[in-house]
Amino acid sequence: MLQAKNLNLRFGRTVALDRVDIEIEAGEIVAVMGPSGSGKSTLLHLLAGILRPDQGEIYFDGRQVHSLPDATRSRLRLTSFGFVLQFGDLVPELTLRENVELPLRLLNVRRSEARRQAASLLRQLDALEFADRRPGQVSGGQAQRVAVARALVHRPAVVFADEPTGALDSVNGELVLDALTGLARQQGSTVVVVTHEARVAAYADRTVLMRDGRLVG
Ligand SMILES: Nc1ncnc2c1ncn2[C@@H]1O[C@H](COP(=O)(O)OP(=O)(O)OP(=O)(O)O)[C@@H](O)[C@H]1O
Ligand SMILES: [Mg+2]
Structure with a gap:
């Protein structure tokens, strides 16, 4: 469902990605590991259509992502992708509940329906009791x-997570990984998760390793 062929990207003289090929099946949970600066975030941003490669091809569901116009790629991210970053990029002015409703509202789901779906997910994650606070x-x-x-919440085809547990202690890190992989499996969402957490291997179907911009296994 997600496929990249011969991805190359430089930032000035830095080679961030060097001839990377990867294929990810629908519903698969893939962990991306490797040292700092090895190209993990760059790979994630390319697969998600945030960055464009200098060379190479990216396909999502058979569509060529990198050649789509910006507006179409933005729309694709909204409808089909979900993102978790290291420092919860929640909107600080909104309550937690409103933050979870936001993707649904942007997709024109009715307010009452968005509220119901968000609450159901927050309950599953044991977060309902503090859902009316702000981040x-x-x-x-x-x-x-x-x-x-x-x-x-909008049942995306793919969730991209870039060190979602990077700012947490191990107990909370595990709770977040549990929530991410548990919900994704339940919904059939594909997950690409960048992490330094060795224990993520227990949650993933496959771990790939990056070094110096290359996938090494
Ligand atoms: N916007 C940018 N401008 C210049 N160089 C960049 C930029 N983004 C990344 N790089 C460089 O590209 C290489 C790969 O960076 P990337 O962020 O993908 O690494 P990473 O594996 O995610 O590292 P970390 O574990 O520290 O997050 C690094 O050498 C980095 O310095
Ligand atoms: Mg990174």
Whole structure:
């Protein structure tokens, strides 16, 4: 469902990605590991259509992503992708509940329906009791669980997570990984998760390793 062929990208003289090929099946959970600077985030951004490669091809569901116009790629991200970043990129002015409703509202789901779906997901993640607070009024682990709910609430085909547990202690990190992979499996969403967390291997179907811009296994 997600396929990249011969991806190459440089930033000035830095080779961020060097001839990367990867194929990811629908519903698969893939962990991307490797040292700092090895190209993990760059790969994620290319697969998600945020960056364009200098060379190479990216396909999602048989469509060539990298050649789509910006507006079409934005639309694709909204309808088909979900994102979890290291520092819960939740909207600080909105309550946690409103943050989870947001993707649905942007997709024109009725307010009452968005509210129902968001609450159901927040309940599953044990986050309903603090859902009416704002992101700044809960712990980092609680905020990241809500970021997981927001990434999955519109049942995206693919969830891209870039070090979702990077700012958490191991207990909270595990809760967030549990939530992410558990919900994704339940919904049949594909997951590409960048992490330094060795334990992620227990949650993933496959772990790929990057080094110096190359996929090495
Ligand atoms: N916008 C940018 N401008 C210049 N160089 C960049 C930019 N983004 C990434 N790079 C460089 O590209 C290489 C790959 O970066 P990338 O962010 O993909 O690494 P990473 O594996 O995600 O590292 P980390 O684990 O530290 O997040 C690095 O050498 C980095 O310095
Ligand atoms: Mg990174």
